[in-house]
Amino acid sequence: VVQSAVSQPMKLPSEEEALHATYVLADFGCALPSKRHAHCNITPVLLRAPEVLLGGEWDTPADIWSFGCLAYELITNEVLFQYRTYDDFGLTETENLLYQMMFHACEEFEPTQLSICPLAGEYFNSNCRCGLFDRELKKEPTLGRWPIQELIAEHKILSDEECFAAGAFVQRCLRLNPEDRATAKDLLEDKWIRG
Template identity: 40%
Template sequence: MGGDVKALVKPAGSTSKHLPLPLAKRILLHVLHGLAHIHHCGVVHADLKHDNIMFDIGPMTRDDIETFIKMNPARRHPPEESWQCVVQAGVSQPLPLPSPSEAMTRNYMVADFGSAQLLDLRTTDKITPFPLRAPEIILRGPWDTKVDIWAFGCLIFELTTGSSLFKYKPYPEHKLDEPTGHLWQMLCFSCERMTCDRVNTSKLGAHYFEPAVDNPMFCDLKAHPPKINHPYPLSIRNYKVMEEKDNLATSLLMRRCLRLNPEDRATAEELLQDPWFHGAAQVIFLLYNYLRNH
């Protein structure tokens, strides 16, 4: 592999933290094909984030790599004491990062399946990095492949704006701890309400929510923070990274991923047909179809 997308988002010396929109689309489209394949196989990645998306080495040959290694011999950190011994760790020396134009020719792959779960043999509910966690994970409710779709929606925002959509932090002014603050942000950004059905089927649902006074179908946070609607177009617009027509199209795609009810989220295969990807760099469809059928 040539590296991970985290390195592309903010290379050394760069002041920009977001990717050009065409490159973000290429990366996300490739990731979506990977998700569609593993979901078809009954696998949830459960740890989708930009440093778990790798890119290939492009046109580099074995000779190119050997030349690079000769010109950049292995280096080590200064010795340091560890438990009952002294260690001297190696210095990470990645291959050169591709330029933005070169990155548009690379293939991107979902990597690191160390946290992956089989749908019919799940071993833990502690999945996905905090800012990318779906509401059903926080509430300890039933979950499936749609947790990857939620994380994918968060990645759309991250790669196009250079910032995390959700901040895992407390809001002491509203008496909210980190998980409750996270849930509050979800309610504000999605402009939706949590259903009582979802709360009642979650182990921690009653810890965070209580029946709403105005409608018995919905629940409100027990802490009663202010109800603020801050839809996705407003969040993207704050960063001034794309034209308004692109903002609206990007927001529509995010909304298909970031629904509070997992059943309302699109599948990976459905998202592949989204107009947002029209005109995006092609992926190897034959390879995807081969994997799908074998």
């Protein structure tokens, strides 16, 4: 027996209903038990945590990184990172993504983190300085700083106070070292979330 169903459009909630609704963000496309996993790519590349990008072991902090990227996107309606070459500096897609991670996290990778990531040697020299800055490039990219709070403020959608709080929340998710990232419990207790 074959049955057909006609898709019906969902009624949009009113603003009042939307403000009081409960939302759930979930994706079990790559659900795994919580323990260290090694050497497999998870998540779309623009949401991928640095330890995954560098071939290292990953665990729940990788989900926190992805959540931080999604939170930024939901706040600004733009993706945080771009996966493309940076021709001015001669950077590949992955090199540019690592560069952007450092640029917006406002920190550099720690030698201890890089020493346990198998692919780190492709992008960083033995002194744990980013090898992509040491090559002969058209221009040497200077590692600047562009904090998340300032990126959010540029959109002029939140008050200054709200930009700071939202940016601080996202920044807690986007620490380069997974050990420094907030936990899900920490984020649930964040003053920005609690209002």
